[in-house]
Amino acid sequence: MHPVRLFCWHFMAYPHLPEDFDENHTSGWVTVPNKLWDRKKSRGLYQTYIDQLAYGDELGFDGLVLNEHHQNIYGLMASPNLIASALTQKTEKAKIVVLADLPPLYLNPLRVAEEFAMLDNMSNGRLIAGFAVGGGPESFNYNVPSPHGRRRLWEAIDLVVRSWTDEGPFHHEGPCYPLRYVNIWPKPLQTPHPQVWVPGSRSIESMEEVAKRGYCYFLSSRSHGDGTKAAALEFAQVMEKHNKTYTPFNMGVLLSVYVSESDEQAKAEAEKPVWYFLRNCLKGHLRQRGKSMTFGPGVPSQSLRSWEAFLNAPRSSGKMLGDADSWDELEARNSIIVGSPETVREKLWGFVEQAQVGNLLIQFHFGNMEDKLARKSMRLFAEEVAPALRRDSGNLFDQEFPVLRDLELEEAV
């Protein structure tokens, strides 16, 4: 059996914004004034978030997911590796997924190779190593020219993986990071190396690069339903071109879920933190209102070909997740799944059945959600949603992907 793998993703939002934040600020990113940071209220915040993730390990989630953002209120992990380091000491079983470090922002990718190798050893071989180019806000934050990002990213990934697998010392002659001595100490524990995951938002270039190296493609857009299915089909085709066979474990997707005892209660508990997340955390990112920093000519990381395809694509309302006007609209889009265990199970099963993606990376904590609610949602999910989801998906995947039947679980994922 090869069931879906269920990961718990924490963004570590800043939860203490004033009520009138949305009225008075154009963005939660880059320019959001840091006088809003409340030292007193924020004491112990990281501990709370780390403990929530450690609780995910206790509950039997397959992995815990972290990511890197800077100078913003959406995600306070300027260095996900620091949080990962803490998790290595507080968790036992779950994979630790750093999704991702952003090499184009750093002077030298060897630092990533070294820190990931340390984390793999410190976690007893539980690291999943993610690499990404960084979005528009990161480009402004670290003053990195967007058009150079992808070239740097792929040179960095290849260099890091080579540093883990080839005998050192060797020299690296790449155009972006020429290095005389590459000789990693420690080496990662896992052989040949930790799994590599790379996020993308359906650009064909990223899919190509990921597929030809046999890495896992993580769909980072928050558009679900048909979009995920289409992306999975595209990625499967690209893999085929490189003589590889798609299985659901070659791909991951981000989902947002809140579970409570009943649909009514779930909505009542989730509504406030979800709106906090949409209105504040997504402002500047996935929202038209305010200052949009994530995509556009000012942060032109996509190729001309991809941008032309984007311009040619049919637009519906042009609304992004953060532009939702009502709870009903949110529900209809399925971007945030809120309800009783039964409702969530049903919706997620519909999603898995349709999209056939095997790594579900689930956000349980939203904006300023209270610790006890996030924990309850995680627990109900682990106890009342996950078992059926694993059982049904295991059957489905083995049936739909015969290649899986010959693989041990570890090989498949």
Added chain:
Amino acid sequence: MSMKDIQVRGNKVQFYEAGNGTPLVYLHGIADTHGLLERPTNFLEKLSTNFRVIAPAHPGCAGTAEDQALESIDDLVFHTLEVLDAFDLDKYLLVGNCIGGWLAAEMAVRHPEKIQKIGLISPSGLKVPGSLTGDLFMAIQPLDGTVVEARDMMFADGSSNLANSVLADQTTEIKEGLMRYQVFRFSARIGFKPPYFYHDKLRERLYRFSPPAKIITGEKNTFVPIEHAKAYEEGFSDSQLVLIDGCGHAVHLEDPNRTASELTDFLS
């Protein structure tokens, strides 16, 4: 008068050529032909009544091939020298606008011998402490669905019809949206870092160019503040500065007659 293509070291370069007389090489800026605008500007057409205007599109702009390895102003100087080699010009007049003004100045300090005179319109390129260029990259990102900040940065009157036609909120034509993306992608390659659009050694190298130089900009330029134009005037050994009333950065669009006649008088 038309857009043409040539091959330079195996890559397509699109250029505009018009007029007769002394060759005038025109290096475009952002709100310009090959930049945000597909057609030759009136300003460029006016120049072509007195000179043989040759205006290549920079790598990745309009119909010129993109160069993934283009990472610095130095790369752009060498690319442009190769383009000009293809035209086999003995001597020429050099005019640069905005980011093209920066490029022109970098070429002038390296290879002054071929350039008879240099005209710079709202040039970026200098580090002027206390007077940073505006963040055009941030400004072009939508604010409540508009690019009002970019219009305000490029034009003295950001609400004018001119500003709205050059930098519309919604790029209805695919071509227009793509050109906007292209010129910003090109600009980000060389101008995003350091923040923004300068080479910190250029100012101390300007003295190397001894032929006459003229700098023209709008008195209300908030993208590249007039302190930059003044620094160019100080840096060149034989130079004059003209500030045009009521205009901002895109002075060649805001007052094409005055800008063209100031240049023509100087270059003739």
